[in-house]
Amino acid sequence: MRIAISICALMGLVAVSAPRTFAQEQPAHHWAIVVHGGAGVIEKSALGPDGDKAYRAGLDRAIHAGAAVLDKGGSALDAVEATLHVLEEDPHFNAGKGAVFTREGKNEMDASIMDGATLMAGAVAGVQRVHSPISAARAVMEKSPHVMIAGHGADDFAASVGLKMEEPSYFFTESRWQGLVKQLKKQNMPIPPRPAGVPPAGEEIPVAVVDESEGSGVHGTTGVVVRDRKGNIAAGTSTGGMQGKMPGRVGDSPIIGAGTYASNKSCAVSGTGTGEYYIRLGVAREVCNLVQYRHMKLQDAVDEVIHKELEALHGDGGVIAITPDGQLAWSFNTPGMFRARLVEGGQVQMGIYRDEP
Template identity: 60%
Template sequence: MTMPNDPAQTWAIAVHGGAGTIERAQLRPEQEAAYRAALTRVVETGAAVLEQGGSALDAVEAAIHLLEEDPLFNSGRGAVFTAEGRIELDASIMDGATLAAGAVAGVTRTRSPLSLARAVMERSPHVMMVGAGADAFSVSQGLEQVEPSYFATQRRWRSLENFLKAHDLPVPAKPGGLDRPDPAKGLAHDEGKHGTVGVVALDTAGNVAAGTSTGGTTGKQWGRVGDSPIIGAGTYASNGACAVSATGSGEYFIRLTVARDIAALVELKGMSLQAAADEVVQNKLTALGGDGGIIAVAPDGQLAWSFNTSGMYRGRASAGGPVSVGIYKDET
């Protein structure tokens, strides 16, 4: 997708809500409608920031806030449970103009893990914080705190119970919060064992940014961390190449440094954004046995997405064009 030539009028945004086994036969019409409406709201929210001259970072944060608050998706409220019956959240963000980046893993009380990742980037000398230290830093920065039960949903608890029983693992005691009404009840679809949300954006100043947020994988053990908070794997942004956010089997994305690899093909080999994305996702990732997908945007306005699963919740918009959302493989 090519953008207008006038840089003063150029902005673009793409979002994803996770990739996995998502097929038409599995989604009822009301479920499909709910996801398309949610993706449209997220794209429109980020696009409004960009259209008003806001920064790519602000657009990424505003859009991911909505995704983290929507229990349809595996991030923030509605995230999956660990094997111990906890919710541990990961997120990262990167500024393509400066290569500044921030990431958090295993946080439990910050309402927006993505905002905490941005605080790490902008208000600390570090790139990544984890666990109790990240939670403490969040409090020190005045970010909104919630009880861990805030993130819990009955649907995700049932998924954990099924996972643990299938693997002959003990089921922990039920946490609080499961009796709270779930606005996504009857609408959410289990996209598989993993799910993530992400946003990439290009602003009218020519800067790109990327952000990713997730609850990880159902039943994860031993403090497992996937690719979402790993700069270069699940998230990367450089004005010299592109911005990328990934979703899928995190261990494979880490091993391939998927996000950075796409950027390197654009920057060093001069490949188009779509060609670079397809080379990494359809060829390298598939050959290694990993599944998932990415969204990406380049400073010249190219937008791309690529995934090797049956579906990926996704949407995009650019200056002067309509909002486009998709779910299934055969949608452009």
């Protein structure tokens, strides 16, 4: 009897410890996506009805571009790239075509992307010719041994892997140029010559003011966080940076852990704000740390970082975030943030001003 019991016990131990030989499928998830188009002093009276309508339409196109990818079973990374393509081609947003100018009258754009499942990441800084900076960032992640490439080297790399390239004049918009001229005049700084190859002065479109010289503008950055049906998350951020910035200045958007971060162990985050503060605090990673190590709910974590830690440094801006278990959040300490979110099977929730949900 004792032998029989011992054998049975031993068989039980083997059964428990032996590897399972059948396929273990991942549970299905509802996809979800959150988008931002910048934060700052965004007020109805300044933006006007035409501007309000244009920004909402742009956010709607972008979030549905990402949703279309996810609906077909696409990855979170694919959805991030598709969403930001739309915002980079919309001249209302400070990314890609419509990017702001440096004080020398040039567009220097930054972008980054990160895969929460693998912690792979890619970024570009100060690009001037690649049509889609977010695609260049993804190419750095997938087709180079590096995480970040900057300046002419980043443009040359993008061209070498077959990405669409443009003349610098492609990114020019009259609204952003006139915004630079106005800011430099106010600062009693020299006005650079109008860029080569651009059309004569023409009609402007209503855009959010991005004059940050007195802390009264909009931090014009675009970003997206995504969860796909496999439960993987990803984040991406793309920007023209700070209007009137010194040539070569790099903000938080291409810096992994500052403006962008994603890990399936915590959350995915994209930020928009005064980049220097986001870099010092490591805003994106700080949110993820609170979720992973202090086990905070996502909304509590983003509020803690934006309304306490960032404000303690006198920084301003906002973040969007998502977790693998489906928590969605945004938080900002400015009068407004262009923002939208969508969960599979639901309706788009969108806001611009502080008094909107």
